[in-house]
Amino acid sequence: MMISDNIQRAADGTLHFAGQSVPALAQRYGTPLYLMDEDRIRRNIRLYTGMFQECFGEKALPLYASKAASFRQIYRIVAEEGMGVDTVSIGEIHTALSAGFPAEKIFFHGDGKTDADIQYAVSHRIGYFIVDNPEELEQLSREAAAQGIIQKILLRITPGIDPHTFKAVTTGTIDVKFGVPMETGQAFAFVQEALELPALKVCGLHCHIGSQVFDETVFEDSIDVMTGFMGQLYKDLGFAVEMLNIGGGFGVRYVDTDRRVDIPARIRSVAARLKERTEELGIPMPFFLMEPGRSIVADAGMTVYTVSSVKRIPGYKYYVVVDGGMTDNPRYCLYGAHYTVLHADRETPFYAVYDLAGRCCESGDIIQPTIKLPDDTRRGDRIAVCTTGAYNYSMASNYNRLGRPPVVRLSGGDSYIAVRRETPEDLTALDQ
């Protein structure tokens, strides 16, 4: 069994992704190469839009957290499928708008929005700000007033929930850098202050407890905490929260030992909990939002490399060195992320254990340690790293002045360039 059912091994031993030969795609587009299975992206989106429709009717919208993978064609696909998007920078907003994404369905996140960011997003009339802190609130209020509009906002609240995931991707506990905590009373004061600002319309609340969440009850816990807070706001301030956004973070499978999250079942259970809790508390059922990123694009991606050298240090370690590295996938270096690695050209009964190393001038430039590949792996072979659709292209850098790989979109047996390869001229385009 492959890690994802859009990956197959053909009878001749070659790897196929989204029904297409990986060595043939590598031959055509060169390596390193990001592949994106568009049909899988649409299928993943429809899991959310279908379940949201079933559980909430018209009173809900899933948002794609576009930091997971941000380029024009993704925004076009997301718009066609009727989702909204989360953005965190002028760059993401610009990319979305330039792809024709409707401004009113753009949500703007981030704990460090500058005056320039706020000015840009207000003047482009994006739908909603998710306000992280009181300083942002005050600046946004000034900017909206200066531009003569009423800006819709959600307030980011830290619910104090630990999602039992990697530390680097945890955001819901009390001592994190995102949002305003509830336990200290600061969140209540934050809402009170926001309600007094005439250029802002407080539509509701947002929380996000982390990423790669496999725990079955974390989102229900978020609902309990957030509805409790909504009850308090209703009772003490007469404020009825119209929109509740409980963030993103459903886990995806990178390796065989990762559990499978039943997303439709989780959404159904979260919806039931929200209905139950709002009825108990006598508060109106809010418009419901979630922000999946990884679970929309991760298993739609694969990265393909060509082997440059194989180093066998007897009694110590074997390395397979490829033509990419931490520049196109920094996730193992950043937080020890796991990946499934496959030989793209052939299968053999004889394997050796290698570290898959990149070409960057850092000994820590490892894409994945301790992987099994054929024992005769050699220069010129193609290697595929699976499940790289999320937080790979979007985290890529130009360290060592390496150009970023192209993104090739696969759909219905055809392939299209979504982002072309960066050339040496692109790399000097900004230099004076």
Ligand SMILES: *Cc1c(COP(=O)(O)O)cnc(C)c1O
């Ligand atoms: C990163 C992020 C998401 C998406 O998380 P995934 O793990 O990619 O689903 C959603 N909301 C916020 C606020 C985020 O920071």
